[in-house]
Amino acid sequence: MTKKKAGDIALYVLLIALVLLFLFPIAFVVVNSFKSKLFISSNPFGIPSGESFAKFGNYTEGIEKTNFFGAFGWSAFITVGSVVMILLFTSMTAWYITRVKSKVTSCLYYMFVFSMVVPFQMVMFTMSKMADTLHLNTPWGLIILYLGFGAGLSIFMFSGFVKSIPVDIEEAALIDGCNPIKMFFVIIVPILKPTVITVAILNTMWIWNDYLLPYLTIGLSTEYKTIPVVVQYLMGSYGAKDYGALMALLVLAIIPIIIFYLCCQKYIIKGVVAGAVKG
Amino acid sequence: MQKVLKKYFLVFTLPTLIAFAIAFVLPFVFGVYLSFCSFRTVSDTKWVGLDNYIKAFTVNKEFFNALIFTVKFAIVSLLSINVFAFLLSMVLTRGLKGTNLFRTVFFMPNLVGGIVLGYIWQCIINGVLSKFGTTLSYSSSYGYWGLIILMNWQMIGYMMVIYVAALQNVSPDLIDASKVDGANAFQRLRYITIPMVMPSITICTFLTLSNSFKLFDQNLALTAGMPAKQTEMLALNIYNTFYGRIGFEGVGQAKAVMFLILVAAIALIQLRFTRSKEVEA
Numbered sequence: 008m009t010k011k012k013a014g015d016i017a018l019y020v021l022l023i024a025l026v027l028l029f030l031f032p033i034a035f036v037v038v039n040s041f042k043s044k045l046f047i048s049s050n051p052f053g054i055p056s057g058e059s060f061a062k063f064g065n066y067t068e069g070i071e072k073t074n075f076f077g078a079f080g081w082s083a084f085i086t087v088g089s090v091v092m093i094l095l096f097t098s099m100t101a102w103y104i105t106r107v108k109s110k111v112t113s114c115l116y117y118m119f120v121f122s123m124v125v126p127f128q129m130v131m132f133t134m135s136k137m138a139d140t141l142h143l144n145t146p147w148g149l150i151i152l153y154l155g156f157g158a159g160l161s162i163f164m165f166s167g168f169v170k171s172i173p174v175d176i177e178e179a180a181l182i183d184g185c186n187p188i189k190m191f192f193v194i195i196v197p198i199l200k201p202t203v204i205t206v207a208i209l210n211t212m213w214i215w216n217d218y219l220l221p222y223l224t225i226g227l228s229t230e231y232k233t234i235p236v237v238v239q240y241l242m243g244s245y246g247a248k249d250y251g252a253l254m255a256l257l258v259l260a261i262i263p264i265i266i267f268y269l270c271c272q273k274y275i276i277k278g279v280v281a282g283a284v285k286g
Numbered sequence: 287m288q289k290v291l292k293k294y295f296l297v298f299t300l301p302t303l304i305a306f307a308i309a310f311v312l313p314f315v316f317g318v319y320l321s322f323c324s325f326r327t328v329s330d331t332k333w334v335g336l337d338n339y340i341k342a343f344t345v346n347k348e349f350f351n352a353l354i355f356t357v358k359f360a361i362v363s364l365l366s367i368n369v370f371a372f373l374l375s376m377v378l379t380r381g382l383k384g385t386n387l388f389r390t391v392f393f394m395p396n397l398v399g400g401i402v403l404g405y406i407w408q409c410i411i412n413g414v415l416s417k418f419g420t421t422l423s424y425s426s427s428y429g430y431w432g433l434i435i436l437m438n439w440q441m442i443g444y445m446m447v448i449y450v451a452a453l454q455n456v457s458p459d460l461i462d463a464s465k466v467d468g469a470n471a472f473q474r475l476r477y478i479t480i481p482m483v484m485p486s487i488t489i490c491t492f493l494t495l496s497n498s499f500k501l502f503d504q505n506l507a508l509t510a511g512m513p514a515k516q517t518e519m520l521a522l523n524i525y526n527t528f529y530g531r532i533g534f535e536g537v538g539q540a541k542a543v544m545f546l547i548l549v550a551a552i553a554l555i556q557l558r559f560t561r562s563k564e565v566e567a
Contacts, residue, residue: 018377025374026391032406032439039409051413096301103298107291115299122310124550126500128524129542132535133313133320141308155309158302187294216399218503219525235401239507242405250409257402264397272390275397279444280451283489 033261040065040254066259069252073237075259082233085146086215089153093161093210094203096154101165102195106174116166122159127219130156135223144224146231152224153214161206164282168202169195201281208271208278215264234260321539326532338540348515349541352523359430359519360498363437367494368487370438371445378446379453389450393443404507407436411508422509429509429517436504441497445490452486453479481563488560495556499549520545 038054043064069075104112134152138144143151172195180190196203218235225231232240238256242248268275321338323331342349374392378385395403411432412421422428456479464474480487502521505511511518511526518526524545527538 015382018380018382022377022382022388026388029391029395029439029443032395032410035410035413036406051409051416092301096305099298100302103291103295107288107295115303118311119306122306122314124496124553125310125314125546126521126542126549127502128521129546130310130313130317131525131542132528132539133316134309137308137313137316143308151305152309154302155305155307158306158310162302181290187291188297191298212397216397216401216503218399218401218506235399235503238401238405242507253405254409257406260402261398264399265394268394268397276389276393276447279393279447283448283451283486283493 036254036257036261040251040258042251042254044249044251065251065255068249069241069255069259072249072252073241073256074232075234075237075256077230078232078234078237079259079263081146081231082215085149085153085221085233086211088146088150089157089214090207090210092150092154093157094207097158097161097206098165098196098199098203099191100158101162102169102191102199104162105166105169106177116162119159119162122156123163127156131219131223138224146225149221149224152220153210156220157210157213161210164206164209165199165202168199172198204274205278205281208275209282211267212275317539318543320536321543322536324536326535334536338536339544341534341537342541342544345537348518349520349523349527351516352518352520355426355430355517356499356501356519359433359437359501360495363434363441363498364491364494366434367438367441367445368490371442371490372449374442375446375449375453378450389443389447393447395440396444398440400501400503401507403436403440404504407432407439408508411435423512426513426516429512432508433501433504433517436508437498437501440504441494445494448486448490449483452483456482484560484564488557488564491560492553492556496549496553499552520548 035052039051041062104115134156138148138152142148176194177190180194181187185193216235217233218239221231221233222236222239226233226236226240238253238260241253241256320331322333322335324334324337325331378389398406408422411428415421415424415428420428422432460478460482461474464478469477500521501519502525505517505519505522506525509517511522515523515526520541524538524541527534527541
């Protein structure tokens with residue numbers, strides 16, 4: 008055996024060990040979700056069998072206790088709605104403030120960039136009070152809040168890309184009498200496509216998993232809970248904690264993410280790399 | 287072109303500007319103002335000057351302790367995540383078969399949300415600790431290392447993906463030339479590879495640092511500050527000051543302003559420091 012081959016085998020052993028280590032937490036939750044409550048704490052690393060095997064008992068309980076499918080629906084609605092609004096409006100704004108140079112537009116650009124650095128805790132209290140006053144404490148209102156709070160990163164990324172597009176095409180179209188709105192959607196949007204995908208993915212990952220914003224604005228009412236809010240609701244409340252239902256809920260919360268990841272893996276990884284280069 | 291577009295200012299920007307004003311600009315300005323006020327609700331404010339800023343440190347030591355805990359956490363996770371991610375990306379750019387599969391698995395934890403991640407690890411760590419007759423809430427060092435492990439598990443894949451992309455862009459000619467010149471593997475890493483991927487190191491250190499400082503969900507789900515607020519990080523401390531103690535909303539807002547200044551200052555210093563080490567190819 009050559010020296011290089013031996014090295015490769017050692018690397019494979021290392022990588023496979025790491026893969027197992029990375030998959031272990033997921034496997035742990037899946038296995039425990041099929042164990043009855045008592046055995047989760049007494050024997051957390053055992054395989055469920057015989058009396059410790061709970062079938063789908065934890066799942067039915069977890070779904071009932073938290074109205075999981077309702078939460079899934081609201082999470083999906085808020086995520087999709089917000090991402091669509093962010094893509095549409097921030098791309099328009101970004102293109103405009105990059106192309107039209109004035110004091111107002113450059114001031115706006117710096118405000119958007121600044122908003123990326125500001126931690127959520129800085130505006131959390133005043134923003135949730137504002138949402139209450141303006142009756143934005145509904146899933147529809149939340150979409151507006153996400154558009155506002157997500158605008159910084161999205162505009163930064165879009166305008167970085169717009170700078171690299173030559174102005175000539177746009178000028179020619181305008182001279183030919185095309186109106187700017189039509190020109191934006193017919194000419195600019197197709198060019199922006201790679202950045203659209205990146206911005207969509209970064210925002211989806213953020214909004215789907217976000218806990219504090221939905222909790223503070225709509226989480227306290229009973230109907231519009233999102234998935235992170237119901238998970239925290241199940242565990243954060245005082246009293247006996249139901250680990251069986253929790254395990255089932257964690258599995259249910261992970262499944263849609265894994266499916267989304269396996270479907271769009273190529274775009275997600277590309278999006279992250281592109282986002283990092285711009286960032 | 288500028289002239290034609292001037293008329294369309296509101297068409298292109300109005301929806302974003304309204305949302306941005308509601309969600310960010312007004313809450314931000316109002317938040318800064320409220321940090322100098324004593325208030326319960328936003329309508330009964332009373333100007334108290336720097337009182338809230340002083341109270342943040344004098345009423346109890348929680349905020350200061352949270353700051354120390356956060357700094358310790360940020361430094362260790364910054365180093366461990368970036369070192370592991372970089373090593374992993376070097377292994378994955380050697381042209382081994384199945385590289386894509388490995389990359390897929392390592393990146394996956396990043397998509398799981400902080401709350402869900404926190405509870406997964408709480409169950410695992412409590413499961414391990416129960417063998418020794420103890421739990422996560424027994425000692426703050428369990429919570430500390432638990433958070434470090436959790437953050438590593440979540441972030442390594444993300445950083446690895448960025449480093450892999452950077453390493454693939456390092457020109458093989460440079461490496462070959464240095465081999466001809468007799469540079470050994472360590473010298474090639476030190477004098478060729480690392481300087482060439484410095485922009486990615488800037489970004490990854492920036493992302494890990496700011497994520498570590500702003501960490502909230504994972505902290506809330508894994509330990510919720512237990513035992514006795516010893517594992518409370520800055521973001522969670524601010525949250526608890528706002529919503530856990532009546533009459534301290536102003537102090538919470540003052541803490542949030544200081545938190546913002548700290549985060550912004552660290553971001554600026556870090557970017558300046560690593561940018562200065564970047565080279566042109």
